[in-house]
Amino acid sequence: MSEITNAPQNLSAIDFLRTRSLANVVQAEIERMIIDGExxxxxxxxxxxxxxxxxxxxxxxxxxxxxxxxxxxxxxIPNRGFFIRALTNDEAQDLSEARAGVFGCMAMMLAERVTDAEIAILRALLQRMNEIVELGDVHIYYPVNLEFHKQITHMAGNNRLELIYQSFVRELHIQRYRALSSHDVLHISNEEHRAIVDALEARDPVRSLIAARTHILNGIVRTRQAGQPGPVEQVEKQSRKTSDERSTDET
Structure with missing residues:
Protein backbone atom coordinates (compact mmCIF):
# COMPACT_ATOMS: atom_id res chain seq x y z
CA MET A 1 0.00 0.00 0.00
CA SER A 2 2.86 2.37 0.78
CA GLU A 3 4.16 1.97 -2.80
CA ILE A 4 0.79 3.04 -4.21
CA THR A 5 0.73 6.00 -1.81
CA ASN A 6 4.18 7.00 -3.02
CA ALA A 7 3.34 6.61 -6.72
CA PRO A 8 4.46 9.50 -8.96
CA GLN A 9 2.01 12.39 -8.95
CA ASN A 10 1.29 12.10 -12.67
CA LEU A 11 0.26 8.42 -12.41
CA SER A 12 -3.02 7.07 -11.10
CA ALA A 13 -2.88 4.08 -8.73
CA ILE A 14 -4.07 1.78 -11.52
CA ASP A 15 -1.46 3.12 -13.96
CA PHE A 16 1.24 2.69 -11.32
CA LEU A 17 0.27 -0.93 -10.65
CA ARG A 18 0.10 -1.61 -14.37
CA THR A 19 3.63 -0.21 -14.75
CA ARG A 20 4.87 -2.35 -11.87
CA SER A 21 3.34 -5.46 -13.37
CA LEU A 22 4.87 -4.66 -16.76
CA ALA A 23 8.26 -4.14 -15.13
CA ASN A 24 8.02 -7.61 -13.61
CA VAL A 25 7.37 -9.12 -17.05
CA VAL A 26 10.25 -7.14 -18.54
CA GLN A 27 12.50 -8.22 -15.66
CA ALA A 28 11.74 -11.90 -16.31
CA GLU A 29 12.54 -11.49 -20.01
CA ILE A 30 15.82 -9.65 -19.42
CA GLU A 31 16.83 -12.28 -16.85
CA ARG A 32 16.11 -14.99 -19.45
CA MET A 33 18.24 -13.13 -22.01
CA ILE A 34 21.12 -12.96 -19.54
CA ILE A 35 20.90 -16.64 -18.64
CA ASP A 36 20.60 -17.71 -22.30
CA GLY A 37 23.63 -15.63 -23.24
CA GLU A 38 21.78 -13.17 -25.47
CA ILE A 77 27.80 2.35 -13.46
CA PRO A 78 27.09 6.04 -12.71
CA ASN A 79 26.79 8.24 -15.79
CA ARG A 80 27.22 5.20 -18.06
CA GLY A 81 24.16 3.02 -17.50
CA PHE A 82 23.37 -0.64 -16.84
CA PHE A 83 25.88 -3.39 -17.62
CA ILE A 84 25.58 -7.17 -17.45
CA ARG A 85 27.61 -8.21 -14.44
CA ALA A 86 30.62 -10.47 -14.96
CA LEU A 87 31.77 -12.42 -11.93
CA THR A 88 35.51 -12.56 -11.34
CA ASN A 89 37.16 -15.94 -10.74
CA ASP A 90 37.40 -15.18 -7.03
CA GLU A 91 33.76 -14.07 -6.80
CA ALA A 92 32.54 -17.17 -8.60
CA GLN A 93 34.67 -19.40 -6.41
CA ASP A 94 33.49 -17.78 -3.17
CA LEU A 95 29.83 -17.92 -4.18
CA SER A 96 30.04 -21.51 -5.40
CA GLU A 97 31.82 -22.78 -2.31
CA ALA A 98 29.32 -20.98 -0.09
CA ARG A 99 26.46 -22.49 -2.08
CA ALA A 100 28.02 -25.95 -1.74
CA GLY A 101 28.23 -25.57 2.02
CA VAL A 102 24.67 -24.32 2.43
CA PHE A 103 23.20 -26.94 0.09
CA GLY A 104 25.07 -29.74 1.87
CA CYS A 105 23.87 -28.47 5.24
CA MET A 106 20.25 -28.34 4.07
CA ALA A 107 20.43 -31.86 2.62
CA MET A 108 21.77 -33.06 5.97
CA MET A 109 18.88 -31.38 7.78
CA LEU A 110 16.36 -32.82 5.34
CA ALA A 111 17.69 -36.38 5.83
CA GLU A 112 16.63 -36.14 9.47
CA ARG A 113 13.01 -35.34 8.67
CA VAL A 114 12.25 -36.30 5.06
CA THR A 115 8.94 -38.07 4.40
CA ASP A 116 8.10 -40.78 1.88
CA ALA A 117 5.89 -38.27 0.04
CA GLU A 118 8.83 -35.87 -0.33
CA ILE A 119 11.07 -38.64 -1.59
CA ALA A 120 8.39 -39.44 -4.18
CA ILE A 121 8.44 -35.82 -5.38
CA LEU A 122 12.23 -35.90 -5.79
CA ARG A 123 12.08 -39.29 -7.56
CA ALA A 124 9.52 -37.88 -10.01
CA LEU A 125 11.82 -34.94 -10.80
CA LEU A 126 14.71 -37.37 -11.27
CA GLN A 127 12.66 -39.38 -13.73
CA ARG A 128 11.67 -36.25 -15.63
CA MET A 129 15.31 -35.18 -15.90
CA ASN A 130 16.29 -38.66 -17.08
CA GLU A 131 13.80 -38.33 -19.93
CA ILE A 132 15.21 -34.91 -20.82
CA VAL A 133 18.80 -36.22 -20.74
CA GLU A 134 17.89 -38.48 -23.66
CA LEU A 135 16.94 -35.36 -25.60
CA GLY A 136 20.16 -33.60 -24.61
CA ASP A 137 18.31 -30.25 -24.35
CA VAL A 138 19.69 -27.99 -21.61
CA HIS A 139 16.88 -25.48 -22.21
CA ILE A 140 14.37 -28.07 -20.97
CA TYR A 141 16.65 -29.69 -18.40
CA TYR A 142 17.73 -26.51 -16.60
CA PRO A 143 14.32 -25.42 -15.20
CA VAL A 144 13.66 -28.95 -13.87
CA ASN A 145 17.15 -28.97 -12.38
CA LEU A 146 16.36 -25.68 -10.63
CA GLU A 147 13.09 -27.14 -9.31
CA PHE A 148 14.90 -30.21 -7.93
CA HIS A 149 17.31 -28.06 -5.93
CA LYS A 150 14.52 -25.73 -4.88
CA GLN A 151 12.46 -28.63 -3.55
CA ILE A 152 15.34 -29.89 -1.41
CA THR A 153 16.02 -26.47 0.08
CA HIS A 154 12.31 -25.91 0.74
CA MET A 155 11.77 -29.35 2.27
CA ALA A 156 14.69 -28.74 4.66
CA GLY A 157 12.37 -26.36 6.47
CA ASN A 158 14.71 -23.45 7.26
CA ASN A 159 13.48 -20.24 5.65
CA ARG A 160 16.62 -18.23 6.39
CA LEU A 161 18.94 -20.79 4.80
CA GLU A 162 16.58 -21.11 1.84
CA LEU A 163 16.73 -17.35 1.20
CA ILE A 164 20.53 -17.38 1.43
CA TYR A 165 20.75 -20.32 -0.96
CA GLN A 166 18.42 -18.71 -3.52
CA SER A 167 20.51 -15.52 -3.46
CA PHE A 168 23.55 -17.61 -4.45
CA VAL A 169 21.52 -19.32 -7.19
CA ARG A 170 20.53 -16.01 -8.79
CA GLU A 171 24.10 -14.72 -8.94
CA LEU A 172 25.41 -17.99 -10.39
CA HIS A 173 22.66 -18.57 -12.96
CA ILE A 174 24.85 -17.91 -16.00
CA GLN A 175 27.71 -20.12 -14.89
CA ARG A 176 25.42 -22.99 -13.88
CA TYR A 177 23.42 -22.86 -17.09
CA ARG A 178 26.43 -22.96 -19.37
CA ALA A 179 28.13 -25.69 -17.32
CA LEU A 180 25.23 -27.97 -18.37
CA SER A 181 26.01 -27.48 -22.03
CA SER A 182 26.49 -31.06 -23.24
CA HIS A 183 24.58 -34.35 -23.20
CA ASP A 184 27.30 -36.09 -21.16
CA VAL A 185 27.23 -33.35 -18.52
CA LEU A 186 23.45 -33.65 -18.17
CA HIS A 187 23.82 -37.37 -17.56
CA ILE A 188 26.53 -36.87 -14.94
CA SER A 189 24.56 -34.12 -13.24
CA ASN A 190 21.50 -36.30 -12.86
CA GLU A 191 23.52 -39.25 -11.55
CA GLU A 192 24.71 -36.93 -8.82
CA HIS A 193 21.09 -35.95 -8.16
CA ARG A 194 20.27 -39.64 -7.80
CA ALA A 195 23.05 -40.07 -5.23
CA ILE A 196 21.53 -37.24 -3.19
CA VAL A 197 18.05 -38.76 -3.26
CA ASP A 198 19.40 -42.22 -2.40
CA ALA A 199 21.16 -40.74 0.63
CA LEU A 200 18.03 -38.86 1.68
CA GLU A 201 15.89 -41.98 1.31
CA ALA A 202 18.36 -43.86 3.52
CA ARG A 203 17.82 -41.10 6.13
CA ASP A 204 21.61 -40.75 6.36
CA PRO A 205 22.53 -37.13 7.24
CA VAL A 206 26.30 -37.44 6.69
CA ARG A 207 25.93 -39.25 3.38
CA SER A 208 23.36 -36.65 2.27
CA LEU A 209 25.67 -33.77 3.18
CA ILE A 210 28.58 -35.32 1.25
CA ALA A 211 26.45 -36.14 -1.83
CA ALA A 212 24.89 -32.67 -1.98
CA ARG A 213 28.10 -30.75 -1.35
CA THR A 214 30.08 -32.90 -3.80
CA HIS A 215 27.44 -32.28 -6.48
CA ILE A 216 27.91 -28.52 -6.19
CA LEU A 217 31.72 -28.79 -6.08
CA ASN A 218 31.64 -30.94 -9.22
CA GLY A 219 29.47 -28.27 -10.83
CA ILE A 220 32.21 -25.73 -10.10
CA VAL A 221 34.68 -27.89 -12.02
CA ARG A 222 32.20 -28.29 -14.91
CA THR A 223 31.81 -24.52 -15.04
CA ARG A 224 35.55 -24.03 -15.40
CA GLN A 225 35.79 -26.76 -18.02
CA ALA A 226 33.01 -25.06 -19.98
CA GLY A 227 35.29 -22.04 -20.31
CA GLN A 228 33.29 -19.73 -18.07
CA PRO A 229 34.74 -17.50 -15.34
CA GLY A 230 35.02 -19.89 -12.46
CA PRO A 231 37.05 -21.23 -9.56
CA VAL A 232 40.67 -22.25 -9.69
CA GLU A 233 42.13 -25.73 -9.63
CA GLN A 234 42.08 -26.08 -5.83
CA VAL A 235 38.31 -26.58 -5.99
CA GLU A 236 38.74 -29.49 -8.38
CA LYS A 237 41.31 -30.92 -5.99
CA GLN A 238 38.88 -30.47 -3.08
CA SER A 239 36.15 -32.23 -5.06
CA ARG A 240 38.44 -35.20 -5.76
CA LYS A 241 39.49 -35.27 -2.12
CA THR A 242 35.86 -35.41 -0.99
CA SER A 243 35.13 -38.24 -3.39
CA ASP A 244 38.22 -40.14 -2.24
CA GLU A 245 37.22 -39.73 1.41
CA ARG A 246 33.77 -41.03 0.60
CA SER A 247 35.21 -44.07 -1.19
CA THR A 248 37.50 -44.79 1.76
CA ASP A 249 34.56 -44.63 4.16
CA GLU A 250 32.58 -47.08 2.05
CA THR A 251 35.35 -49.71 1.83
Whole structure:
Protein backbone atom coordinates (compact mmCIF):
# COMPACT_ATOMS: atom_id res chain seq x y z
CA MET A 1 0.00 0.00 0.00
CA SER A 2 2.86 2.37 0.78
CA GLU A 3 4.16 1.97 -2.80
CA ILE A 4 0.79 3.04 -4.21
CA THR A 5 0.73 6.00 -1.81
CA ASN A 6 4.18 7.00 -3.02
CA ALA A 7 3.34 6.61 -6.72
CA PRO A 8 4.46 9.50 -8.96
CA GLN A 9 2.01 12.39 -8.95
CA ASN A 10 1.29 12.10 -12.67
CA LEU A 11 0.26 8.42 -12.41
CA SER A 12 -3.02 7.07 -11.10
CA ALA A 13 -2.88 4.08 -8.73
CA ILE A 14 -4.07 1.78 -11.52
CA ASP A 15 -1.46 3.12 -13.96
CA PHE A 16 1.24 2.69 -11.32
CA LEU A 17 0.27 -0.93 -10.65
CA ARG A 18 0.10 -1.61 -14.37
CA THR A 19 3.63 -0.21 -14.75
CA ARG A 20 4.87 -2.35 -11.87
CA SER A 21 3.34 -5.46 -13.37
CA LEU A 22 4.87 -4.66 -16.76
CA ALA A 23 8.26 -4.14 -15.13
CA ASN A 24 8.02 -7.61 -13.61
CA VAL A 25 7.37 -9.12 -17.05
CA VAL A 26 10.25 -7.14 -18.54
CA GLN A 27 12.50 -8.22 -15.66
CA ALA A 28 11.74 -11.90 -16.31
CA GLU A 29 12.54 -11.49 -20.01
CA ILE A 30 15.82 -9.65 -19.42
CA GLU A 31 16.83 -12.28 -16.85
CA ARG A 32 16.11 -14.99 -19.45
CA MET A 33 18.24 -13.13 -22.01
CA ILE A 34 21.12 -12.96 -19.54
CA ILE A 35 20.90 -16.64 -18.64
CA ASP A 36 20.60 -17.71 -22.30
CA GLY A 37 23.63 -15.63 -23.24
CA GLU A 38 21.78 -13.17 -25.47
CA UNK A 39 23.15 -10.44 -23.21
CA UNK A 40 26.86 -11.00 -22.57
CA UNK A 41 28.90 -10.29 -19.41
CA UNK A 42 30.17 -6.68 -19.37
CA UNK A 43 27.76 -5.76 -22.19
CA UNK A 44 25.95 -2.45 -21.81
CA UNK A 45 22.16 -2.76 -21.69
CA UNK A 46 20.78 -1.00 -24.76
CA UNK A 47 17.64 0.55 -23.33
CA UNK A 48 16.41 1.84 -26.70
CA UNK A 49 17.00 -1.50 -28.37
CA UNK A 50 15.18 -3.41 -25.63
CA UNK A 51 12.38 -0.88 -25.70
CA UNK A 52 11.80 -1.54 -29.39
CA UNK A 53 12.25 -5.31 -29.09
CA UNK A 54 9.88 -5.71 -26.12
CA UNK A 55 7.41 -3.03 -27.21
CA UNK A 56 7.58 -1.07 -23.96
CA UNK A 57 8.83 2.32 -22.86
CA UNK A 58 12.21 2.77 -21.22
CA UNK A 59 10.63 3.25 -17.78
CA UNK A 60 9.80 -0.45 -17.13
CA UNK A 61 13.18 -1.44 -18.58
CA UNK A 62 15.03 0.82 -16.14
CA UNK A 63 12.92 -0.44 -13.25
CA UNK A 64 13.58 -4.07 -14.28
CA UNK A 65 17.32 -3.42 -14.58
CA UNK A 66 17.39 -1.83 -11.13
CA UNK A 67 15.70 -4.92 -9.70
CA UNK A 68 18.19 -7.20 -11.50
CA UNK A 69 21.03 -5.08 -10.13
CA UNK A 70 19.74 -5.79 -6.61
CA UNK A 71 19.84 -9.51 -7.52
CA UNK A 72 23.46 -9.25 -8.66
CA UNK A 73 22.85 -9.89 -12.37
CA UNK A 74 23.33 -6.30 -13.52
CA UNK A 75 25.79 -3.61 -12.46
CA UNK A 76 24.92 0.09 -12.41
CA ILE A 77 27.80 2.35 -13.46
CA PRO A 78 27.09 6.04 -12.71
CA ASN A 79 26.79 8.24 -15.79
CA ARG A 80 27.22 5.20 -18.06
CA GLY A 81 24.16 3.02 -17.50
CA PHE A 82 23.37 -0.64 -16.84
CA PHE A 83 25.88 -3.39 -17.62
CA ILE A 84 25.58 -7.17 -17.45
CA ARG A 85 27.61 -8.21 -14.44
CA ALA A 86 30.62 -10.47 -14.96
CA LEU A 87 31.77 -12.42 -11.93
CA THR A 88 35.51 -12.56 -11.34
CA ASN A 89 37.16 -15.94 -10.74
CA ASP A 90 37.40 -15.18 -7.03
CA GLU A 91 33.76 -14.07 -6.80
CA ALA A 92 32.54 -17.17 -8.60
CA GLN A 93 34.67 -19.40 -6.41
CA ASP A 94 33.49 -17.78 -3.17
CA LEU A 95 29.83 -17.92 -4.18
CA SER A 96 30.04 -21.51 -5.40
CA GLU A 97 31.82 -22.78 -2.31
CA ALA A 98 29.32 -20.98 -0.09
CA ARG A 99 26.46 -22.49 -2.08
CA ALA A 100 28.02 -25.95 -1.74
CA GLY A 101 28.23 -25.57 2.02
CA VAL A 102 24.67 -24.32 2.43
CA PHE A 103 23.20 -26.94 0.09
CA GLY A 104 25.07 -29.74 1.87
CA CYS A 105 23.87 -28.47 5.24
CA MET A 106 20.25 -28.34 4.07
CA ALA A 107 20.43 -31.86 2.62
CA MET A 108 21.77 -33.06 5.97
CA MET A 109 18.88 -31.38 7.78
CA LEU A 110 16.36 -32.82 5.34
CA ALA A 111 17.69 -36.38 5.83
CA GLU A 112 16.63 -36.14 9.47
CA ARG A 113 13.01 -35.34 8.67
CA VAL A 114 12.25 -36.30 5.06
CA THR A 115 8.94 -38.07 4.40
CA ASP A 116 8.10 -40.78 1.88
CA ALA A 117 5.89 -38.27 0.04
CA GLU A 118 8.83 -35.87 -0.33
CA ILE A 119 11.07 -38.64 -1.59
CA ALA A 120 8.39 -39.44 -4.18
CA ILE A 121 8.44 -35.82 -5.38
CA LEU A 122 12.23 -35.90 -5.79
CA ARG A 123 12.08 -39.29 -7.56
CA ALA A 124 9.52 -37.88 -10.01
CA LEU A 125 11.82 -34.94 -10.80
CA LEU A 126 14.71 -37.37 -11.27
CA GLN A 127 12.66 -39.38 -13.73
CA ARG A 128 11.67 -36.25 -15.63
CA MET A 129 15.31 -35.18 -15.90
CA ASN A 130 16.29 -38.66 -17.08
CA GLU A 131 13.80 -38.33 -19.93
CA ILE A 132 15.21 -34.91 -20.82
CA VAL A 133 18.80 -36.22 -20.74
CA GLU A 134 17.89 -38.48 -23.66
CA LEU A 135 16.94 -35.36 -25.60
CA GLY A 136 20.16 -33.60 -24.61
CA ASP A 137 18.31 -30.25 -24.35
CA VAL A 138 19.69 -27.99 -21.61
CA HIS A 139 16.88 -25.48 -22.21
CA ILE A 140 14.37 -28.07 -20.97
CA TYR A 141 16.65 -29.69 -18.40
CA TYR A 142 17.73 -26.51 -16.60
CA PRO A 143 14.32 -25.42 -15.20
CA VAL A 144 13.66 -28.95 -13.87
CA ASN A 145 17.15 -28.97 -12.38
CA LEU A 146 16.36 -25.68 -10.63
CA GLU A 147 13.09 -27.14 -9.31
CA PHE A 148 14.90 -30.21 -7.93
CA HIS A 149 17.31 -28.06 -5.93
CA LYS A 150 14.52 -25.73 -4.88
CA GLN A 151 12.46 -28.63 -3.55
CA ILE A 152 15.34 -29.89 -1.41
CA THR A 153 16.02 -26.47 0.08
CA HIS A 154 12.31 -25.91 0.74
CA MET A 155 11.77 -29.35 2.27
CA ALA A 156 14.69 -28.74 4.66
CA GLY A 157 12.37 -26.36 6.47
CA ASN A 158 14.71 -23.45 7.26
CA ASN A 159 13.48 -20.24 5.65
CA ARG A 160 16.62 -18.23 6.39
CA LEU A 161 18.94 -20.79 4.80
CA GLU A 162 16.58 -21.11 1.84
CA LEU A 163 16.73 -17.35 1.20
CA ILE A 164 20.53 -17.38 1.43
CA TYR A 165 20.75 -20.32 -0.96
CA GLN A 166 18.42 -18.71 -3.52
CA SER A 167 20.51 -15.52 -3.46
CA PHE A 168 23.55 -17.61 -4.45
CA VAL A 169 21.52 -19.32 -7.19
CA ARG A 170 20.53 -16.01 -8.79
CA GLU A 171 24.10 -14.72 -8.94
CA LEU A 172 25.41 -17.99 -10.39
CA HIS A 173 22.66 -18.57 -12.96
CA ILE A 174 24.85 -17.91 -16.00
CA GLN A 175 27.71 -20.12 -14.89
CA ARG A 176 25.42 -22.99 -13.88
CA TYR A 177 23.42 -22.86 -17.09
CA ARG A 178 26.43 -22.96 -19.37
CA ALA A 179 28.13 -25.69 -17.32
CA LEU A 180 25.23 -27.97 -18.37
CA SER A 181 26.01 -27.48 -22.03
CA SER A 182 26.49 -31.06 -23.24
CA HIS A 183 24.58 -34.35 -23.20
CA ASP A 184 27.30 -36.09 -21.16
CA VAL A 185 27.23 -33.35 -18.52
CA LEU A 186 23.45 -33.65 -18.17
CA HIS A 187 23.82 -37.37 -17.56
CA ILE A 188 26.53 -36.87 -14.94
CA SER A 189 24.56 -34.12 -13.24
CA ASN A 190 21.50 -36.30 -12.86
CA GLU A 191 23.52 -39.25 -11.55
CA GLU A 192 24.71 -36.93 -8.82
CA HIS A 193 21.09 -35.95 -8.16
CA ARG A 194 20.27 -39.64 -7.80
CA ALA A 195 23.05 -40.07 -5.23
CA ILE A 196 21.53 -37.24 -3.19
CA VAL A 197 18.05 -38.76 -3.26
CA ASP A 198 19.40 -42.22 -2.40
CA ALA A 199 21.16 -40.74 0.63
CA LEU A 200 18.03 -38.86 1.68
CA GLU A 201 15.89 -41.98 1.31
CA ALA A 202 18.36 -43.86 3.52
CA ARG A 203 17.82 -41.10 6.13
CA ASP A 204 21.61 -40.75 6.36
CA PRO A 205 22.53 -37.13 7.24
CA VAL A 206 26.30 -37.44 6.69
CA ARG A 207 25.93 -39.25 3.38
CA SER A 208 23.36 -36.65 2.27
CA LEU A 209 25.67 -33.77 3.18
CA ILE A 210 28.58 -35.32 1.25
CA ALA A 211 26.45 -36.14 -1.83
CA ALA A 212 24.89 -32.67 -1.98
CA ARG A 213 28.10 -30.75 -1.35
CA THR A 214 30.08 -32.90 -3.80
CA HIS A 215 27.44 -32.28 -6.48
CA ILE A 216 27.91 -28.52 -6.19
CA LEU A 217 31.72 -28.79 -6.08
CA ASN A 218 31.64 -30.94 -9.22
CA GLY A 219 29.47 -28.27 -10.83
CA ILE A 220 32.21 -25.73 -10.10
CA VAL A 221 34.68 -27.89 -12.02
CA ARG A 222 32.20 -28.29 -14.91
CA THR A 223 31.81 -24.52 -15.04
CA ARG A 224 35.55 -24.03 -15.40
CA GLN A 225 35.79 -26.76 -18.02
CA ALA A 226 33.01 -25.06 -19.98
CA GLY A 227 35.29 -22.04 -20.31
CA GLN A 228 33.29 -19.73 -18.07
CA PRO A 229 34.74 -17.50 -15.34
CA GLY A 230 35.02 -19.89 -12.46
CA PRO A 231 37.05 -21.23 -9.56
CA VAL A 232 40.67 -22.25 -9.69
CA GLU A 233 42.13 -25.73 -9.63
CA GLN A 234 42.08 -26.08 -5.83
CA VAL A 235 38.31 -26.58 -5.99
CA GLU A 236 38.74 -29.49 -8.38
CA LYS A 237 41.31 -30.92 -5.99
CA GLN A 238 38.88 -30.47 -3.08
CA SER A 239 36.15 -32.23 -5.06
CA ARG A 240 38.44 -35.20 -5.76
CA LYS A 241 39.49 -35.27 -2.12
CA THR A 242 35.86 -35.41 -0.99
CA SER A 243 35.13 -38.24 -3.39
CA ASP A 244 38.22 -40.14 -2.24
CA GLU A 245 37.22 -39.73 1.41
CA ARG A 246 33.77 -41.03 0.60
CA SER A 247 35.21 -44.07 -1.19
CA THR A 248 37.50 -44.79 1.76
CA ASP A 249 34.56 -44.63 4.16
CA GLU A 250 32.58 -47.08 2.05
CA THR A 251 35.35 -49.71 1.83
Missing amino acids: LKPNERVNENGLSQRLGVSRGPIREACSALAAMGLIEI
